[in-house]
Amino acid sequence: MRRNSRLLIAASVAAANAALLAGCSQGAAPASAGRQVRVTLSEYRIEADSTSFKPGEKVRLIVENKGREDHELESDAGRLDEVKVPIGTTRTVTWTAPSKEGTYPLECDMPGHTGMTIQFSVAP
Numbered sequence: 593m594r595r596n597s598r599l600l601i602a603a604s605v606a607a608a609n610a611a612l613l614a615g616c617s618q619g620a621a622p623a624s625a626g627r628q629v630r631v632t633l634s635e636y637r638i639e640a641d642s643t644s645f646k647p648g649e650k651v652r653l654i655v656e657n658k659g660r661e662d663h664e665l666e667s668d669a670g671r672l673d674e675v676k677v678p679i680g681t682t683r684t685v686t687w688t689a690p691s692k693e694g695t696y697p698l699e700c701d702m703p704g705h706t707g708m709t710i711q712f713s714v715a716p
């Protein structure tokens with residue numbers, strides 16, 4: 593039961609990512625990244641060193657799961673593809689902040705993790 597629902601979610605996330613990728617070209621990020629921002633996942637919240645970014649700023653996100661469950665981090669509006677972060681692991685990804693000013697959610701979209709969200713802002 594649990595396995596089936598995970599598979600379904602994985603399939604729908606893959607479809608969403610494909611749709612996102614079709615609409616933008618941010619996959620080809622150069623190796624040089626700007627500042628590092630640590631993001632910590634636990635039950636059921638997200639904490640981050642910084643939640644303020646410049647439009648189009650390139651950032652290295654160091655995402656650590658300090659919880660007792662698997663988590664992930666993503667932002668559809670903020671253009672961060674899903675980063676899976678199993679229990680006890682840390683994942684580093686390069687991310688480019690949206691070019692448009694505004695407030696965006698970063699969230700864990702796993703079943704039952706509703707409310708595991710943090711807002712970040714993009715402003716010059």
Ligand SMILES: [Cu+2]
Nearest residue numbers: 663664700705
């Ligand atoms: Cu979670």
